[in-house]
Amino acid sequence: MDFGGKEAIIIAKILVKTTNEDLTDERIAELSEVRLNIVRKILYILNENKLTEFQRVRDKRSGWYIYYWTETFSNLTNLLSERKDAVSEKLDIRMKFENENFFFMCNNGCTGRYIFIDAMDLNFRCANCDGGILEEERNRKKVNFLKDTIINIRS
Ligand SMILES: [Zn+2]
Numbered sequence: 563m564d565f566g567g568k569e570a571i572i573i574a575k576i577l578v579k580t581t582n583e584d585l586t587d588e589r590i591a592e593l594s595e596v597r598l599n600i601v602r603k604i605l606y607i608l609n610e611n612k613l614t615e616f617q618r619v620r621d622k623r624s625g626w627y628i629y630y631w632t633e634t635f636s637n638l639t640n641l642l643s644e645r646k647d648a649v650s651e652k653l654d655i656r657m658k659f660e661n662e663n664f665f666f667m668c669n670n671g672c673t674g675r676y677i678f679i680d681a682m683d684l685n686f687r688c689a690n691c692d693g694g695i696l697e698e699e700r701n702r703k704k705v706n707f708l709k710d711t712i713i714n715i716r717s
Pocket of ligand 1: 669672692
């Protein structure tokens, strides 16, 4: 698919501003000077995300369907808050995991990081870099950071 956000913004603006006429996809293409097939793709993507609605009317003469489009951008607030909830839930799970476990880091400075039971299984030797010694990590800072982030998102 070959279009950027630029065309989508132009079309969104037309949908918001044009309240004095019924907007078909052809009319939107005319007003936006964006190619019709791209207009249709954008309208379809917006529709999939519940940001447009259409009314389908059969043209009596040609027998073809005509689509009249309207925006439902007020759904954007719901969409965003749903995403926010999903993110803060993930952070919550992460924070609990951090809170409920002791972590061990490799003293070679590699990225090896293990929960207690795994470190024990490895005999406190790093499996990532071949032989570093695993030392308990102070993860209070990380937990507090996650806590702050969650509070921020929720407020
Ligand atoms: Zn290591």
